[in-house]
Structures are given as C-alpha cells and as structure tokens.
Amino acid sequence: MTIVNKLLAGAVVFGLAVPAQAQDIAVRGEQVHTMAGPMIENGVVVIDDGKIVAVGPEASTPIPEGVRVMEAKVVTPGLVDARTVVGLAGYLNQDEDQDQLDESAPVQPQLRAIDAYNPQEVLVEWLRGFGITTIHTGHGPGALVSGQTMVAKTAGLTADDAMIRGDAMVAANLGPWALTDGSKSPGTRAKQIALLRKALLDAQAGEEEEGDTKAAAKPPSLQTQVLREVLAGRRPLLVTAHRSQDIMSALRLKEEFGIDLVLDGASEAYLLTDAIKAAGVDVILHPPMARQYGELENASFTTGAVLRDAAIPFAYQSGYEGYVPKTRVVLWEAAMAAANGLEWNEALSAITIDAARIVGVDDRVGSIEVGKDGDVALFDGDPFEYTSHAVGVVIDGEVVSETPQ
Incomplete structure (x- = not known):
C-alpha cells in the first residue's frame, strides 16, 4: 500500500x-x-x-x-439546499464551531464563506445522508451585512474540494435579527437602510472617482471591492427579510441601485406578490415548519403555493436554527409544502432544479441530464x-x- x-x-x-x-x-x-x-x-x-x-x-x-x-x-x-449555514455553524453549538456570524461590525461583506467552511462538520455528513448533495451556505442572520455565501457539494476533504462557487451572494439582513441593543448602530429599521445605502453609495462614488483620475489612488478596501461586484450585477444581494415592511425596503434598494436581489425567508411574501413579481426577484422561502413566532409569526405552510400561483420563482431552504442540531432538512420541508398546496413534482423542483437555478449552479446540478x-x-x-x-x-x-x- x-x-x-x-x-x-x-x-x-x-x-x-x-x-x-x-x-x-x-x-x-x-x-x-x-x-x-x-x-x-x-x-x-x-x-x-x-x-x-x-x-x-x-x-x-x-x-x-x-x-x-x-x-x-x-x-x-x-437535493439542493438553497440557504443554510451548515459548515460554518456546527452541531456542537459552542463558540469554537460557530463561524456563521461575526458581530464586531454591522457591515462586513468582505467575510468569505470559504475561509470558514468546514467540510468535515458532522452536519454536512448528516444532510448528505438524506440525499442532499449541494448546499448554498455561508454567513447567516445577525448582522446588517454578515458576509458572503458559497455553493458546495456535501462531500470533499477540503473546502476547495467541495466548492462549486465561492462567490455566490452577499448576505444582508433586515429587521430585528440585525438590530443592536443600547446605543450601538443600527438600532432601528431606518438606520439599517441608511447604513446599507451609505455603503453602496460609497462604493459607487469611489468607483466613479477612480474612473476620472489619479493613477496613485488608494486601492479600494475589501468591503468596497465586494460591494462593487454587487453594484455591477456580478453577485446578488441576498436579503433576509420576513416582515412585509422589510421586504419592501429591500425592493426599494434594488430599484434605487439596479442590483440583483434575492429575498431570503420572506415569511410575509404572500402579502406582496405583485410587488415581488414586478421587481423580478427570486425568493428562497423560509422552511415551512420553522417555528412561527417573532419575525415568522405570520408565516404560512401555503406560501409556496401562493408564489407558484403568482409565477414567482422560489426554492426551499433549511435556514438557520439557534439551537441543536442547527439546521432543518429540506427534504422534510418540501414534503410539508407538498401537503399544503404544491403538487408533488413542484415541491421536488423547489429542492432540486429551481434551487439550483436561484443559486446559480443549474448548469451542473439540480436535474438528471x-x-x-x-x-x-x-x-x-x-x-x-x-x-x-x-x-x-x-x-x-x-x-x-x-x-x-
């Protein structure tokens, strides 16, 4: 040997x-x-x-x-899990295996998922055992802009072995999950949007200045480089927003900056189907069986069927749980949707080809071709x-x- x-x-x-x-x-x-x-x-x-x-x-x-x-x-x-933090968040639920969120600053788009992804995390193997072969994972809720996401296979010895796309999306969050306590910023929804607009405007203005100018200009920061990719349409901004007011704030940002936007969670999307469809936005819908309290108190088992009827592209996700085992299983979530308005084939599509399209890897996975x-x-x-x-x-x-x- x-x-x-x-x-x-x-x-x-x-x-x-x-x-x-x-x-x-x-x-x-x-x-x-x-x-x-x-x-x-x-x-x-x-x-x-x-x-x-x-x-x-x-x-x-x-x-x-x-x-x-x-x-x-x-x-x-x-199967394709369209949104998770598995590989960054571990099943032990202890500080040493929780890399999905850094709370040292509210806006950190420069944090790369691949630098924190652990392909040997037990949860990766656990999901694989249910037929889940591809995950869209990365930084999760808890900060205004928490970092980047990646698409990976649920096999591989290293993150590089597992990776399909290392530059999938930039994860932002609106609503209480991304608010801070006391005098820290952002403390209100209005301040959240103000900070996001400022970050995007600063990146936009810096690019315009460099276009005119001074050869010896200071190189753009890592944060600016990533946000310019969003502004140029090379990466979508993935916005976790459950309340209708937060969904509308995200849609206004899309219109103002002309960026590609993907809605994440979207518990109250059924209230805004006309606006979401008009904006041409894809939805990575909350797990149907997620606990319906707080931001998800108005969630519904039938939202997938409502989006289907409105011809809005959507996929299901396992999402993020703050308690062990830290993740749900999209197979079971799609099963619940199939019992609540979706046809069997539509529910399977939402965790295979539709999920692959939304996360940008349908040329490789999501269907048997x-x-x-x-x-x-x-x-x-x-x-x-x-x-x-x-x-x-x-x-x-x-x-x-x-x-x-």
Whole structure:
C-alpha cells in the first residue's frame, strides 16, 4: 500500500469525507424523476467519470458491462439546499464551531464563506445522508451585512474540494435579527437602510472617482471591492427579510441601485406578490415548519403555493436554527409544502432544479441530464413519506452514502 493510500485509508477509518476517483455507476429506478422532463418508469442513469452520460428507460438505455449497478424504488437528482449555514455553524453549538456570524461590525461583506467552511462538520455528513448533495451556505442572520455565501457539494476533504462557487451572494439582513441593543448602530429599521445605502453609495462614488483620475489612488478596501461586484450585477444581494415592511425596503434598494436581489425567508411574501413579481426577484422561502413566532409569526405552510400561483420563482431552504442540531432538512420541508398546496413534482423542483437555478449552479446540478454532475439520490419509497429512507447517495459519480435495503 502506498503512503497516499495509507493516508486515505486512515481518513476513512476516522469518518472523513475523502474525495475518491469517480466510479462507473448505473442507477436503476422504478421511478426516475429527472426534473428535466416526465418521470421515467423503470429508468436507468449511467454515470461515467463523474458525469451523467445516459438517462432513459431501461429498455432503451443499455448498461455498460462491468459497471456497478445500484437499484432503488425512486431516484431523484441530488437535493439542493438553497440557504443554510451548515459548515460554518456546527452541531456542537459552542463558540469554537460557530463561524456563521461575526458581530464586531454591522457591515462586513468582505467575510468569505470559504475561509470558514468546514467540510468535515458532522452536519454536512448528516444532510448528505438524506440525499442532499449541494448546499448554498455561508454567513447567516445577525448582522446588517454578515458576509458572503458559497455553493458546495456535501462531500470533499477540503473546502476547495467541495466548492462549486465561492462567490455566490452577499448576505444582508433586515429587521430585528440585525438590530443592536443600547446605543450601538443600527438600532432601528431606518438606520439599517441608511447604513446599507451609505455603503453602496460609497462604493459607487469611489468607483466613479477612480474612473476620472489619479493613477496613485488608494486601492479600494475589501468591503468596497465586494460591494462593487454587487453594484455591477456580478453577485446578488441576498436579503433576509420576513416582515412585509422589510421586504419592501429591500425592493426599494434594488430599484434605487439596479442590483440583483434575492429575498431570503420572506415569511410575509404572500402579502406582496405583485410587488415581488414586478421587481423580478427570486425568493428562497423560509422552511415551512420553522417555528412561527417573532419575525415568522405570520408565516404560512401555503406560501409556496401562493408564489407558484403568482409565477414567482422560489426554492426551499433549511435556514438557520439557534439551537441543536442547527439546521432543518429540506427534504422534510418540501414534503410539508407538498401537503399544503404544491403538487408533488413542484415541491421536488423547489429542492432540486429551481434551487439550483436561484443559486446559480443549474448548469451542473439540480436535474438528471446528460453532461451534468453525477449527483443522484436513491430512495426506498416516496421521498416525501417519513417512512421512506435515502438508501444511496452519489456525488460526482462516487457513492458517498449507502444503506442496505
């Protein structure tokens, strides 16, 4: 055994998600939900070198000789969690594993998710076991601008191995979660918006000055560089806002600065469907089963169906919980939505292809299509039934989770 193999073997013993070479795999399912077309009965998905190379009915989709064959009642794309802090927030809920929020300043867009992401966090493995293969994670609620987000696979030894996009969005927060006590700023909603406007205006003005000028101008700060990416439309501003008044404040910012905006949480979005649709904004909706108190006191199980009827693009998320285990599971949240107004396929879409589109990675994940990453989830029954189990999970052509049936 080579030194490298010995190291990898040791890592497996200690439960680390070690990246391995992709296998040649064929997945056979009684139902294959590709999310790129109709469900295929008795379907086959063939994965070669980490990519999907064939998908179709078993009768017309040959399985190459020598490949490993996995079977399940239901096969779906790997699930996509559109908003979480997993990998930054750990399950221990202690200071040493809580990197999703730095409260030293209200506006810190320069904080990068990849610099805090721990792919070996137990919660990453836990989510993977439910068929979740991609997460949009990063800095969470608690500060006016808490930092950046990234999109990662739920496998990989290092953050670089796991990362799909390191520059996904910039996370901002409106309402009580981002207010401070005492005389610190911001202490009111009006001050929140004033600080955000000032940060964006300062970045905008500095760019205009540099355009005229002085070769020896001082280089822009890290904060300014990130906000200029937002102003240029290279990154959306992800605004956590639950109350209708905070949602409207976010929409006014979008109109004033012409930025790309994604609403996060949006518990009272059902009150503002016309305004949200007119603004052309996507919504990463709160978990339906999130506790309905405080900012979420007017949340509803049926908001997904309301957004669907209004033709507003949306996805579901696990969000952030202040208590152990720190996260919800989007599979269960989508199941609740399927019981409260959404069609079954629409609920699955909200945690696969729709989520992938909103976080900007639908060219690689979110559906079972030739050329996309070999990410699939295998279930022993209807994924939205609590009695069903994820019996196999494949990421980039590698079996990362498997339960005997």
